[in-house]
Amino acid sequence: MSDDPKLQEFTLKEDHELRFEVGSTEVVLELVQGRAEVFGTELEMHKKYAFPPNTRVAVFSWKGASVELIGPTNSAYVAEHTPMVIYLNTHAALEQLRQHSEEQATVDGVENPKGPRIILVSV
CATH class of the missing domain: 2.60.120.1030 (Clp1, DNA binding domain)
Structure with a gap:
């Protein structure tokens, strides 16, 4: 200081x-x-x-x-204990699921694939 x-x-x-x-x-x-x-x-x-x-x-x-x-x-x-790493891991997991959804839609012939979506609600 x-x-x-x-x-x-x-x-x-x-x-x-x-x-x-x-x-x-x-x-x-x-x-x-x-x-x-x-x-x-x-x-x-x-x-x-x-x-x-x-x-x-x-x-x-x-x-x-x-x-x-x-x-x-x-x-x-x-x-030293923050939630940021958890936020990053959650984002990465959701992005991986979205990519998987797009890949599966290509195989299945779906035009507008929809992966997971989230909504955050606070009181």
Whole structure:
């Protein structure tokens, strides 16, 4: 951590995630090294991303990264247990089933094959 109380520096190891909650004022995130993403969107190196008050954010890195937060947070910590690998495995399994459906449709002469579809519902 830096001596500046408004600047927080975090190092993310492979498959780790920075989770933070923005307080009453905006927080700015900057990727300073490596590769990372926020909810599946890859961050650009040295670009500043502003998050509004009362926002919860997760910054994930597949290979490792260093990031800086500028501004006060209610909480900020690095988590080593994240659901991202499970999401990736689920995506890969569904894609494999879709490809199998297309291959089978070609054999069976079906014009518009339909593989598995999912819907996510939240309460």
